[in-house]
Amino acid sequence: MRQIGILPDEQLARRLVDYLLTQEIEAEVRPTRDTAWGIWVVKEDHVEAGRRELDAFQADPNAARYLDAVHAARNRRRAAEQRQREHARSTIELRDQLNVISLRRCPVVHLLILVSVLVALLTGFGRNYRDLAPFFLAPPASAVPPLVDGRPVQVVGGSYLEQPSVGLRPLLRGEVWRLFTPMFIHFGLAHLVFNMLALYGFGGLIELRKGSWTLLALVLAACPVSFLTQYVWDIQVHGPERMGLPGGMSGVVYALFGYCWMRGEYEPESGLRIPNGTIVWMFLWLALCGTGALGAIANAAHVGGLVLGMGIGLGPYLFAPPRAEG
DSSP states (O other): OEEEEEESOHHHHHHHHHHHHHTTOOEEEEEOTTSOEEEEESSGGGHHHHHHHHHHHHHOTTOHHHHHHHHHHHHHHHHHHHHHHHHHHHHHHHHHHHTOOOTTTOHHHHHHHHHHHHHHHHTTTTTOHHHHGGGSSSOBSSSSOOEETTEEOOOBTTTBOBOOBOTTHHHHTTOGGGGTGGGGOOSSHHHHHHHHHHIIIIIHHHHHHHOHHHHHHHHHHHHHHHHHHHHHHHHHHHOTTSOBOOOSSHHHHHHHHHHHHHHHHHOGGGSOOOOHHHHHHHHHHHHHHHTTTTOSOOHHHHHHHHHHHHHHHHHHHHSSOOOOOO
16 A cells, blocks of 8 residues: 555545546545645555546546545445445355254264164163164073073163174174174163264264264264274173273264364364363373263273274374475
């Protein structure tokens, strides 16, 4: 922006600026120290043309073309302001749409939630052993619940059962779906609701920012890792004759959380950064579950999923070649 001249009267200065606008020359009026008014042209390549118009204006400031320009310039400014408002409104609407976890933009998240809810309703929230036996990783030895004091064993802690198991023999026979189907089995309404809310939040964020294929790949990787981690833990703690029947989306949720956490820290432009309060809450919940205060919960699955998600999120930075020093 450069000043091209000074006029003694503000009305005349604004009349000239209006005329310049009709000539596609953007200019401004600014007061000077000696009560005069400076004419400033915005674009450098309009300076010479602005000076010529200033000289012509000073010769006859009341010419018809200058007087008529006031109305024309007012209409131009109103039209420009209207376009600016419409652009701002459309920008806000587009931004809001891009941040909404909708069915159209996040089909994988919605499909996972739908299947989980349907399985929970059809199986009585994990109480129907006969129907669920083909879908556990290490299924129970009997489709009939074991008896304790003459009564069937019920779900322990809302998310985890313990009873004799056949181990991984069905998996070794080729029943590979058992690596994935336990994530849809939830024990109790609270177990289902909490997992679905977390899946919606973390999974929806990933699907919005990284796409459906990335989310699907993370889920498919987290399932076997989290449930096999729990299996190995149970072998060490309970032995092969007293295996757990873990189920639910929590191992996957912790993997998605770990991925978002690491990518948000190391790649802020990804839009995956999550609030510090959420990070603290996820670790507090992990610690609370580990105390046993909430019952027998598949904590090893949580940890396995978390480590996997953090590893995938950190992978590009752990194995990236060092940058050359300039």
